[in-house]
Amino acid sequence: MRAKRPTSFDIAELAGVSQSTVSRALRHDSMVSEDTRLKVERAARQLNYKVDVNARNLRSQKTNTLALLIYEDPGTSDSLINPFFLAMLSSVTRAAARHGHDLLVSFQQQSGEGNADYAASKRADGIIFLGYGDYPSYIARIARLDEAGIPHITWGPVLPGQPGHFIGSDNVQGAREAVAHLIAAGRRHIGFIGDISENCPEFRDRHRGYLLALEQAGLTADPALRLDAEAAEQEGHRAALALADRGRPLDAIFAACDLLAIGALHGARDRGLSVPGDLSIIGFDDIQAALYTNPPLTTVRQDTEAAGRLLVENLLRLMEDRPIDQTIIPTRLVVRGSCRRVG
Amino acid sequence: MRAKRPTSFDIAELAGVSQSTVSRALRHDSMVSEDTRLKVERAARQLNYKVDVNARNLRSQKTNTLALLIYEDPGTSDSLINPFFLAMLSSVTRAAARHGHDLLVSFQQQSGEGNADYAASKRADGIIFLGYGDYPSYIARIARLDEAGIPHITWGPVLPGQPGHFIGSDNVQGAREAVAHLIAAGRRHIGFIGDISENCPEFRDRHRGYLLALEQAGLTADPALRLDAEAAEQEGHRAALALADRGRPLDAIFAACDLLAIGALHGARDRGLSVPGDLSIIGFDDIQAALYTNPPLTTVRQDTEAAGRLLVENLLRLMEDRPIDQTIIPTRLVVRGSCRRVG
């Protein structure tokens, strides 16, 4: 038998003002005298009053809420989320809170796109996509949102002529630096692990950086040293074994993400290759586990803190019809034990 | 210049029925003839109609939304969230989605409790706490929620006579098994790392399990082999060094969580102790990084999948005034390379 939740009318009565004045006073929004504002605030505190956000949202047609939709890679099983995404999630959550917005979080099934129509049902004012599933379905989603005038922003590859608004790491440059580092350390036969089909534009960019570094060093890439692999440790393991078994010179591997690199590390060990003695390995992301592998993984660090911040800030800009600001986030090569100078 | 969002009245007009019928038909809820339901659904699809959840929530006084409030350990810096919490987050998110509920996620600052009053402002129907900050503040929060009749459930230590509703791992039993495993492998001088003050009831339970295992083996615990440490790698590192420098016999360490265990692993290496040769180490949680340490970490696995599921399911039960079901989740000892039989 609890007391009824107080409404703004109850506050009005207690404070001796009109209900509309209560509403105004509580939002520091319109013209209210200091005096009545204090009266109202005191009454509100006294009755432990909280604004009903549903009523507010209904009337104001705003929710002060953002939705974070996570599109994992196709193959990923439920329990094996890429830890990088979790780091992003945490960063976005904090950034949204800093800007006074609530955050709805949802892991999207690859298939069902219609299930959670967050913005269309006025649950959220804007949408942040983490990943995008497959590209065609992404395009369709974007189109629907644009048509409905719903602001959205995506974490992913920043490519020219792309529909939608993207924030992403400088994948080409990050990969180029990593491979340049290998070359500077005397490595000459550098393999690449990662799916560079159009399903993974980010991996494709990292592959471009790889090629660029080779080119700038006057080396030519050996096509036999490139292997497709989805973003999972097992795949990296498999790919490393396959590379080692090719029978071609191989003294380094650049993996398109850390999970692949970690798998490659284990694959190398299975083939009796010492890392970094026989084989240098570099990954991409800098997930936490990269610090604990043996040897610790050299990797290209993505700045998840900046990523979350820029995603939220730019989405808020879009919601005010202001242009997007920065879109490409620099990476940083973190050198650890998994690569070493030779020669 | 977009078209106005259609309302249930627009659908009613197009389908040739009343608005209330539209509302009923769209929820498969009350009595509507198959015939009219199809008409309504077709009209809704045609106009791309989506229910306005704010209006629905306001009218029905329900939100179909749960709030997940994450209370990190006090010392934790922004970027260093305990990965175990992220795994839980992911699991809860999925469970909520399976049950058709949206999920609001928020990382709580230790201090400001008033900031996001999710349920009081009718943003969410129920609240899930991940951790609880310090215990006194937790008690205060719980009391306010109970007073307001807001359903809530907490991930944490399941203790007798505790206010609120808890779901948690069987910390005592998990720890007991781990230490029993060490003893069975011939270890006799087993250290414990972890803060067992009342700030960390879970660690305290794990310590109880540690003592229990020793007792059951007829061994007595050496108080000098217990060291306080917050849940962070550095702390584990520091604690391992301190233990090693005590000059007492030491052939194993049980750490209250994996981050501590990983730190201890590195500390042992710094002192020239081989793991698992000289020193066996076991952790608790089974975070992903535990798989990649050198040697891989033996640890007590918490079942995050079951945890998320039980948190959500039991919260939903509470929301229907049904009693809580299962509250204690069994753990499982995962044996990896960081411990070995001696003697």
Add this chain to the structure above:
DNA sequence: TTGTATGCGTTATCAT
């Protein structure tokens, strides 16, 4: 099974 009428609690508009 369907329609009618009312109200959820707030913000926005128009007065004063």
Add this chain to the structure above:
DNA sequence: ATGATAACGCATACAA
């Protein structure tokens, strides 16, 4: 600066 009133879009009680 404040008050009165309407409107947001839907769900529910009641009548038919």
